[in-house]
Amino acid sequence: xxxxxxxxxxxxxxxxxxVFSGLMxxxxxxxxxxxxxFAGALVLKSLLGWDVMWTVTxxxxxxxxxxxxxxxxxxxxTDSLQTAIMLVGCGxxxxxxLGEVGGWSALVEKAPEALRIARPYDDPVxxxxxxxxxxxxxxxxYWGIDQVNVQRVLGxxxxxxxxxxxxxxxxxxxxxxxxxxxxxxxxFALYPGLEGEETKGxxxxxxxxxxxxxxxxxxxxxxxxxxxxSLNSVMNSVSTMVxxxxxxxxxxxxxxxxQVQLGRAAILAAAGLGIGAAYLVYRTQEGLYKYLQTISIxxxxxxxxxxxxxxxxxxxxxxxxxASVLAGVALAAVFVADQLAGPEAGGRLFPWLHHTLTLNYTxxxxxxxxxxxxxxxxxxxxxxxxxxxxxxxxxxxxxxxxPFRGLKDWRLQWLVLALVSVAIYAWLW
Numbered sequence: 001x002x003x004x005x006x007x008x009x010x011x012x013x014x015x016x017x018x019v020f021s022g023l024m025x026x027x028x029x030x031x032x033x034x035x036x037x038f039a040g041a042l043v044l045k046s047l048l049g050w051d052v053m054w055t056v057t058x059x060x061x062x063x064x065x066x067x068x069x070x071x072x073x074x075x076x077x078t079d080s081l082q083t084a085i086m087l088v089g090c091g092x093x094x095x096x097x098l099g100e101v102g103g104w105s106a107l108v109e110k111a112p113e114a115l116r117i118a119r120p121y122d123d124p125v126x127x128x129x130x131x132x133x134x135x136x137x138x139x140x141x142y143w144g145i146d147q148v149n150v151q152r153v154l155g156x157x158x159x160x161x162x163x164x165x166x167x168x169x170x171x172x173x174x175x176x177x178x179x180x181x182x183x184x185x186x187x188f189a190l191y192p193g194l195e196g197e198e199t200k201g202x203x204x205x206x207x208x209x210x211x212x213x214x215x216x217x218x219x220x221x222x223x224x225x226x227x228x229x230s231l232n233s234v235m236n237s238v239s240t241m242v243x244x245x246x247x248x249x250x251x252x253x254x255x256x257x258x259q260v261q262l263g264r265a266a267i268l269a270a271a272g273l274g275i276g277a278a279y280l281v282y283r284t285q286e287g288l289y290k291y292l293q294t295i296s297i298x299x300x301x302x303x304x305x306x307x308x309x310x311x312x313x314x315x316x317x318x319x320x321x322x323a324s325v326l327a328g329v330a331l332a333a334v335f336v337a338d339q340l341a342g343p344e345a346g347g348r349l350f351p352w353l354h355h356t357l358t359l360n361y362t363x364x365x366x367x368x369x370x371x372x373x374x375x376x377x378x379x380x381x382x383x384x385x386x387x388x389x390x391x392x393x394x395x396x397x398x399x400x401x402x403p404f405r406g407l408k409d410w411r412l413q414w415l416v417l418a419l420v421s422v423a424i425y426a427w428l429w
């Protein structure tokens with residue numbers, strides 16, 4: 001298979017492919033496009049003082065026209081270079097920041113609480129165990145099911161290289177703790193008076209005050225290039241899914257020219273909807289990161305159990321998957337309604353959601369995922385089993401462990417990465 005929707009068509013049938021493709025279009029617009037547009041606008045506002053929403057609109061339309069003109073190939077080749085530049089530049093910012101604050105021990109002395117990630121379980125914003133749970137069920141979708149990420153693994157020339165690529169991505173994901181989060185703590189120690197809207201420009205503030213001109217320009221150029229690259233790839237993905245998974249099913253004989261025109265129209269529509277979603281981010285009071293995580297979890301929760309256990313279990317049926325998705329959509333709708341209603345009205349309408357272990361979005365996603373999984377297996381137990389020949393090509397075959405291959409064995413490499421991650425968590429506890 002080349003895509004996750006393609007796999008779902010094999011495992012569950014054509015309706016599953018259409019539902020997942022539709023969901024991916026919504027996710028791309030509500031999270032990836034909105035997040036990238038708003039983050040880029042914040043950077044430009046901090047640098048040039050431009051209005052956030054006008055900048056969002058201009059970025060969205062410019063990127064849409066750039067994508068329609070066919071600039072994806074050049075961007076794809078520069079992605080790796082941009083990543084290296086950002087890692088080097090942000091690493092330099094961390095080093096200069098630690099030097100400015102007086103070193104690690106001085107940072108610990110000035111901001112001891114900000115260096116701890118173990119918030120209590122009832123913390124209203126980021127309860128530690130809720131975040132860990134969210135990283136499990138949300139991370140499984142994002143890194144194992146999201147087409148934008150999975151397409152890179154599916155394109156690997158061998159299974160080993162696919163595994164190495166996934167683990168290299170895991171290794172890179174360790175760095176944001178130090179390159180993005182830790183500079184925020186440094187800013188808190190160096191400039192304790194920052195508050196309100198000022199805090200949204202912390203990253204650019206550090207760039208301007210800590211990095212030399214050459215480094216500063218290089219990092220900012222890489223950030224803006226990465227922004228355009230990210231938006232470009234997302235808009236291309238939306239265009240492809242709209243044409244391949246929807247239009248061609250309704251009109252199989254559609255000409256190539258018509259497909260191209262429809263794809264361009266889809267890009268413009270995605271840009272417009274992304275600008276609207278960015279406005280929702282702009283109006284939210286809870287910050288960009290929490291918006292991204294909350295919306296992502298509520299959107300992916302309904303489909304994650306059906307896909308994960310569709311890969312791992314022979315007992316899961318198409319009827320069970322459909323029932324679990326419908327149950328998940330109903331739960332997600334309740335969660336979103338409560339969020340929109342606000343604390344007071346939500347507490348009256350949905351009192352069961354306003355307890356310590358159900359108030360935070362990470363706990364809601366956890367209990368929702370558990371409930372959906374129960375529905376999945378309960379309905380599957382009483383419905384017709386999937387044909388054996390279909391399971392043979394779409395579900396993992398449990399045939400015992402692979403022979404151990406020493407240092408080249410992916411399980412050993414994964415264990416090292418896991419221990420490194422646990423060690424970092426223990427250190428920052």
